[in-house]
């Protein structure tokens with residue numbers, strides 16, 4: 453990718469049009485605040501900034517939970533209370549329209565931010581124990597370990613390319629594997645990961661932001677193999693155009709093994725549903741633990757390193773493409789329909 457010169461694009465960023473809609477009552481997609489430092493062109497300061505934003509966000513979330521503050525559900529895009537106080541799920545179509553309505557034009561010349569979401573790994577019962585959620589397992593290989601390997605390789609590769617990275621949970625210290633230990637339930641752990649993404653998207657509304665949830669799959673038939681990139685959609689319909697464009701470029705750049713394909717599908721995964729429209733969000737299943745060749749490929753350190761390198765090349769290729777065609781996205785945002793939430 454082309455790393456822009458510091459501050460050269462500042463006037464461009466300030467001249468961007470205002471978002472097309474006023475803020476809704478939904479916290480998770482509310483307007484960025486006035487103090488937001490949305491234009492940071494220095495990679496080192498952006499890297500420090502996003503890490504401190506993560507600490508701030510998790511600390512405040514934890515404090516609310518510790519105090520017994522149950523209003524955390526107001527912060528959620530997974531469910532909300534209806535008039536009678538019952539929890540109801542959002543209609544994914546409504547969520548999608550809301551995301552479009554709150555679209556912020558991306559300035560593709562600003563420093564990109566990558567949020568890596570190592571799947572599973574949340575919930576610690578004792579300091580010496582492992583995570584409660586280890587994901588899928590085959591032949592003694594656990595998804596959480598595969599995912600941690602890919603996360604470490606990708607983090608290193610992105611940073612070496614001058615791209616700032618933040619993780620939704622820690623992977624460096626097994627005993628305290630996750631900051632999500634305060635949120636042992638699966639849905640809460642998923643929620644906080646998506647909320648972190650929303651928080652950063654609000655703080656840096658015009659930066660290109662990627663949310664990449666990393667996983668490994670299993671299937672009954674051991675023949676099934678290969679990588680799949682999922683973006684947000686329902687019933688086969690893509691509901692996140694920008695993420696889909698990213699996936700299409702990305703899938704041409706990496707495969708798990710020689711002669712295996714990487715496909716792009718859409719799915720209504722909660723962690724993708726809760727992403728703002730201007731965040732490029734995908735859930736990547738690198739391969740099948742149930743396939744012996746895939747399993748070997750996903751646990752081979754040099755292979756993982758190579759995949760990470762090609763993966764980052766794919767993201768860079770997408771960024772370069774967008775740097776040449778960004779006006780298309782700004783135009784598309786103004787056509788978003790107005791919606792009423794259930």
Ligand SMILES: [Zn+2]
Pocket residue numbers: 571572587588595666667668
């Ligand atoms: Zn998984």
